[in-house]
Amino acid sequence: MNQLKLLTTLLLICLQFGESQAQTPTIPDVEKIYLHTDRDQYAVGEDLWYKAYTTYAYTNALFDHSRVLYVELISPASEVVVRNVTHMQLGLGHGDMALLDTLGIEAGTYQLRAYTNWSRNFGQDYFFTKEIDIVDVREEVEVATNTTDNFLYDMELFPEGGSLVAGVASQVAFKATYANGKPCKVSGIVKTLEGEQVAEITTLHAGMGSFVLTPEAGKVYIAQVTDQHGNQQEWKLPEALPTGYTMSVMQHKGKHIVSIKTNAETLAANPGQLMAMSCTSRGITYVEGQQPLSTINHSFILPSSDLPEGIAFLTLRDADGRPHAERLIYVAKEHDVSLVVRTDQQTYATREKVQLNVELKTNGGTPAVGSFSLSVTDANIPGTVDVHEMNIASYFFLQSEIKGSVYNPGSYFDPENEQRLQQMDLLLLTQGWRDFLWKKLPTLPELPAYDLERDLQISGRLKRLIGNSPIPDTKINMLLTNKGKSLTIDETTDENGRFVFDDVMFKGNATLLLTNQDKYNRAKGHLSIDSMYAPSPKPQYRLIDQNYGSTEVEGFQEAVMKKHIEFQVPLEANTMLLEDLVVRGSKFNEEVNDGNESIYGTPDFAFEVTDKERRFSNIFIFLQFVVPGLTTTGKSVSFARGKPLILLDGAQVDMEVLATLLPTDIDRVETISNSAGGAVFGSQAANGVLALYTREGYTGDQSIARHSVSTQLRGYYDARVFYAPKYDTIAQTTEPDIRNTIYWNPYIQPDTTGQVTVSYYNSDVAAPVNVVLEGITNTGVPLVSRVQYEVNAVEGQ
Template sequence: MHRISFLFLILFSNILLSQNDIGNNLVKEKFLKYFELPRESVFLHTNKTTYIANEEVWLKGYVFDRHNSKPFSQTSTVHVGLYNVDGKKFNDYHFKAENGYFKGNIAVDSMLASGEYYLRTSTNWMKNFKEDDSFVQKITILNEKPIEKAKSVKEYDIQFLPEGGNLIGDTPGVMGVKVTDINGYGVRIVEGSVFDSDNTQVARFYTSIFGLGKFNFNPKAGTTYVAKIEFSDGSVQTTTIQKPSAIGISFSVKNVDDDRLIISLTTNAATKEAIKEQQFYLLIHKDGHANRIPITFSKNKLFVSRVLNKEVLNKGMNILTLFNPDGKPIAERLIFNYSNLLDSQLEVSKLSTEEDSLSIQLKLLDTSKGIQNLSVSVLPEKTISNNNQNSIYSAFYLKPYIRGFIENPRYYFIDVTEKKENDLDLLLMTQGWSKYDWNDIFKGPPGQFYEFENGIDLEGTIYSKGVTSEDKLLVSFPDGRSRYLDILDNRFLIQKNFPVKGETLDFTLIVKNGKLAKPNIGLNMKLGAIPDEIDTIWKEKVEFEDENSSSEIKVPDLISSNNTISLNEVTVVEDKIMATVESNVFIPKYLKGKMTEVTEDIEFSFPLITEIIASRGYYVREELSFGSTDRLIIRARTVQSFLSGNALPVPVIYLDNVRLTTLDILYRMPTKEVESFLIDKTGAGEGARGAGGVIRIYTRRLPRDYNENYSKDENVFKYQLKEGFEPVKKFYTPKYTSYLSNEFENFGTIHWVPELKTDENGIGTFKILNTLQNNVTFFVEGMSAEGDLISAEQSLIIE
């Protein structure tokens, strides 16, 4: 009722803008100004959506220029926040994007409780706009504690939504119906009926699996209408339909055939008397593209229609806004144009079997789409770990224009049929007005307060005494580049850099007499702000169950831990003892045969010593947590002794034979600084205090390549970056206990290809591990340099 009253007021009053302020000749100009700044959308493709603790979320990101329908090359910094089920931020990550693409991985923290989490992806540029263009992907994490499935409460929200937004008395139109549960998911009903005040049935309707339906409706002025809705459990709910407005225009859209659609405006006698033969305008628009079509009611006619060729439509979403003669929006309808959108199809085939791997070919059937940049997730066909309800199509062509929650948007773009096209049109009809508010558009364009981030600025302070502005600071980067920095008041700035978390910067002070000195450096990064809380979360859809029934998702015993290290998705078998351990006089003789030498492979796979500890079955929590002053907490996963009670015991940790009372010294410690280590969960030799095991760490006395190319430089200050861009790691298939178990078929990962580029023939090839699965499924998303998209799911029988 509130919506109808509002539309009635703006039709015949000056509530929005005065007649002198704007007319139809200025509407399009205001619209174009509002979309003058480019808008970007982002899509995050994860290799699956359900993860076991200590796995990795492997991801590929796509950034899209909506105005030009191409990759957004101006974006080079993308921010991802990890949020819990209540929308509270747990951690944030930063990725470097190039030419509209980025890739990487996020470790699944073993301290995270089982449950639902959200990955929110955004850029600094997006903060210029009132409309939220961030992308949110839901994931599920399985830890030691099972997830109990919630039971749905039988409460329904029933809405009646007239097409175009106007319900007018004595005027035929189309009425939309939306029936949802308490979490906003659609509910299919058995039957709905509408009765007038004489209890005469005037309409019948049903809803789809998403709880959406519609029916023709010609409400009579002064009549009250009631809807009775029957649900599958036999219950019936009665609700009163909102009263129609006495004056206004009904607006509807209908397909004629594949090439044409018809726009219909209908009104009543009272409205016609007021508007006479004045000219209305229909604006067909999207992201700064617009066409204006004049429409006039003929004399003595209460109905007017226009047949439009679909060539006037934009590809994908189109917003049709009806303006009255004073330039005020009075109705709006969203429609979708599938033409030339979903032409890309592909075939997946096995080329050959090579020892423990399979050679796979992916071929696009339409080679006119150009070279595609694809991401491919390979999972067992029976997987239940990938419930991704988004696709690159829904992220770029649907989500940016709709205000509220969309249930399973991917549905409308996979194996599209006429039924799915009708289902999408029903969704759009019941959405009402688009995400863009005309009040905001008329107020003026958004300001450009936030720039595109070209890297990160590093603000530094030199704590050494006697430094002047005449001195220079030389910084050397890991890739071999060097740069001289100016010093002002003991401060310096490294602009537009792409520092990688865990890398080391070398600093040397060059004083005015040309001598070199070792400075004492502190750095602060200006990382893009990520909100601490989000409200764009949605509960999992649940089915109705009996009170006595219960079900839970159990954590699979899937990843092997026997004599292997599987963090970062790589298996490393303990190496044999090297000569450096034997020659280390600080290691007791009885331990030398038990120590593990840190090799280059271990350094590459586990950049931090805490990652090794976590891979051996310990809970590792980094960063400050509520109520704690420790930056690093390490606990055994299980109680090893009855003496520790129910609390998870703390391991005894020695660093170079010194027992640590606080673990801050191990916070972000690079593995390359460690020569050898011993992790003994039994806690042998420690008595009662060894309930959590014992960990012994010995630091490296000299670099591994000391004899070859190491020269000691006392004038270099090394600063290891604890923050920055996420390093790009190579994908490794985890070491599973079995490839033939139900657990692997349900939750296992076979392969992940973040960047597969097709050749001029549309062909791309790659190898996957042969896990002896008979049926494998490939989940593919992609975008070409010309902005052509692809989203596909293809199964393959392995013979």
């Protein structure tokens, strides 16, 4: 459902800019995806836990649109090493990944990527991505040579609005970074080519700052700066235009004052030039108007009360629609809802029970509704939750809307950071000047290349053996068996021989049997199925900032190793933590069975073929020898009641196909003589079933007629439950408990009173503990709440 009705009415400004009618655009259903993970750094053998949120891009409200979410782990070599298919319900889902070396997980910086099939219509810029570091504690981390050791840095200069104009005072922002993307602190001057100083340069935040310059026509200006290591470099500023317009924005008491400036030469050449101003947020125009300019300085207050929170895009155009200046601003809003998490104590003992009280209420004290995820981690471990790292607020309001990596994005949403809005403005003056994801409203083709996936789908085609023409109006019977339960559905092929079973819901592995039946109850043609999932898009992952080998990663490894040494836990990747020593119900990402498995339950007879039986000269002599009650006549086999239904690796084949097999091809033989076992195949199995399973590596004749399909399918990822010991209900284990993630809960949902209580037990590690709760309200407000407490060692331990 298009949620245009949730958007505010387009606002027309009537101030000194004349009123102009805005056209309501067609708004596509664009999804924003966010993953909250328990940490950002892991050791090989640990588990990564995530909570997935899908929202409507224009309001950030939870969006029940796509229900199939692909979550992938991409290696430093840009290869997908793990892929989870996560089931989304009402915009929420969760899952986990076991970072096992047996799955090919090695040390390095990886990318976590999440997307829906629908989001692929808008390009990979609309995918969620996040970098995580994985360390092998059994190996020494080789700290990469820091590029700052060579003092190589770059500085970019960005005139506010886009261009410098001769004689017009303009703010020029700058951003200085080292080759590894980290910010560089610089200071210096701006001078003319003749050496006259006209401005000073000082870094204000994360390598960024600004200065004011009134350029003269024809003059060249040089920025001469020195970094904190004393390395001096020079950069040439953009040349000032002889005529043109600039646009500047100043924040004052929560208001945005917009100034449009020009020079006398421009006014003389374009008297009464009609200029149009628009303000766009996430591709939607909320404010627009036009006004003839007759003075060199024209200012007004931007009416931002009806603008949504987040980045907005100001554009100044002339009467012909040509853009003259652009500026990004951040519209901050006071939220009428707060999220608070509190501990019942300030300090605890090791293995002591912790009780968290969560409260979600409006400023007036009314209970609010939302869904949140909780991560509790050892604060002494680098890469646990940092107030400056990505969080759900920084992602929805900043990182999802601006291209490129943002350094310490969480700092712009930290309420303790009193300078955060000024620092945000610097970021938008620099990084936002270069590119902006939502410059235009995303467009959806009339025929989308990628379908909306509301649930899993099993589809395929039935075609004739000769000519491959479709077979229409034929019944397709589906039997899906999953976790001891069976689902039976019938569909009919269309004029193209196609069939589709929609809205199939199952988790983990399932057995699928498809058979076809015409009006005479006969099976015919060649039955095939499509892949349930679209192939993974080629990763665009390229490590610009290679984290692995940094001092931060080295610190993570040292902290983990210190715990292992202190508690005498072996440094084995797959048995390093208490949670991995406990036998759990399912193994992550278990490989799908190759199909050599009975789909009808327990057979009457089963025979595992050895090399002794494979010495027979042909398949018929072989079968008569190994299968009791089976007789052969020439190139035909039968039971007492008549010719059986023949299955080859689960697919129905003819007697002629049986004759092409060799005893050396066969791995196992099964038979069914009772009607109950063969009932899934209908009347075709009235005389019994002869099932043969081939050896690994068998390719066979690809032109074999397959009237049925039997295979193993993997449905939604069957997410595990986070294991945390309960020391008051189980025997006091002597095994050391050195969990890095102490507790994880993907579903923290306050009740009708706006409150919920959660409890868990500390580990054996005496250290500070970080508690982070983040999520989103039903009105689309992303919230983060943090608290920290101390764990002290128990005397005598």
